[in-house]
Amino acid sequence: MNCQEIPKYIQLYIDGELQETEKQQLAEHIECCPRCHRLVRIERQFKMIIIQKTRTIRVQAPARLKRRIRTVIF
Amino acid sequence: MADDQKTTELSEKEKQQLFEEEALPHLNALYNYALSINSSKQDAEDLVQDTFLRAYRFFHQYTPGTNCKAWLFTILRNLYNTRYKNYKKKPGKVHYDDYEEIYDFIIESDLDSSIEDPEQEFFHSILPEEIIDAINELPEEFRSVLLLADIEDFSYKEIAEIMDCPIGTVMSRLHRARNILKKKLVDYAEEKGVITAESRQK
Ligand SMILES: [Zn+2]
Numbered sequence: 001m002n003c004q005e006i007p008k009y010i011q012l013y014i015d016g017e018l019q020e021t022e023k024q025q026l027a028e029h030i031e032c033c034p035r036c037h038r039l040v041r042i043e044r045q046f047k048m049i050i051i052q053k054t055r056t057i058r059v060q061a062p063a064r065l066k067r068r069i070r071t072v073i074f
Numbered sequence: 075m076a077d078d079q080k081t082t083e084l085s086e087k088e089k090q091q092l093f094e095e096e097a098l099p100h101l102n103a104l105y106n107y108a109l110s111i112n113s114s115k116q117d118a119e120d121l122v123q124d125t126f127l128r129a130y131r132f133f134h135q136y137t138p139g140t141n142c143k144a145w146l147f148t149i150l151r152n153l154y155n156t157r158y159k160n161y162k163k164k165p166g167k168v169h170y171d172d173y174e175e176i177y178d179f180i181i182e183s184d185l186d187s188s189i190e191d192p193e194q195e196f197f198h199s200i201l202p203e204e205i206i207d208a209i210n211e212l213p214e215e216f217r218s219v220l221l222l223a224d225i226e227d228f229s230y231k232e233i234a235e236i237m238d239c240p241i242g243t244v245m246s247r248l249h250r251a252r253n254i255l256k257k258k259l260v261d262y263a264e265e266k267g268v269i270t271a272e273s274r275q276k
Contacts, residue, residue, distance in 0.1 A: 017229065053205040054206070061102050061105035073093070
């Protein structure tokens with residue numbers, strides 16, 4: 001894997017969707033290429049930021065909804 | 075209960091118990107996702123309630139031990155599609171060309187050469203409401219794929235089943251969704267003066 005090929009694998013890599021061989025090839029490349037390593041880090045950081053900040057607005061389903069579902073189903 | 079036991083062989087009471095154990099714990103995830111694709115809390119609640127109703131009715135089709143969460147999300151999405159098929163707004167038009175890879179400004183610019191990771195400043199400047207607004211402004215299909223991948227942690231294959239589209243579509247929507255978000259967040263950062271237009275064009 002070379003620097004030109006890396007970008008198209010980054011998304012799959014950070015989403016855990018790469019095949020084992022490709023994953024290894026990418027890992028080996030970024031180990032000795034600071035620029036691509038940084039690309040991967042930025043992309044992962046971006047994903048983490050989305051997860052973190054979105055979690056702050058996650059809500060509990062209203063208790064009445066839970067009750068209603070149980071009443072209607074059972 | 076053995077995993078290979080068919081739900082059809084269960085008594086009503088056993089079925090209820092299994093449903094309590096496997097399906098109902100996903101209520102919060104379904105509700106949060108429903109909120110993100112519906113315009114009102116009431117619509118979201120109705121959609122979730124209908125999802126569980128249908129899930130219980132077709133619970134014999136569910137194989138215990140398999141991914142119940144993905145199964146429930148697929149039902150929810152089907153209901154949503156049917157309900158809004160006729161008057162659903164088309165996803166907003168996005169000019170993909172506008173959203174090129176934006177790493178370059180981060181990579182090439184040295185905002186301050188003494189800082190080892192200039193992007194840290196950018197990331198830390200992002201406010202939760204900026205992300206939330208930017209996500210909410212995404213066309214619905216893009217927003218869904220992003221939330222299903224990043225927040226609900228589904229695999230591309232599961233998302234393809236839930237959204238009823240090819241895996242390739244999941245991948246390209248996810249990629250575009252992230253690029254649109256990055257672009258928006260960079261715009262916000264520019265407005266706040268965290269990064270400058272010059273450093274971006276370098
Ligand atoms: Zn490289």
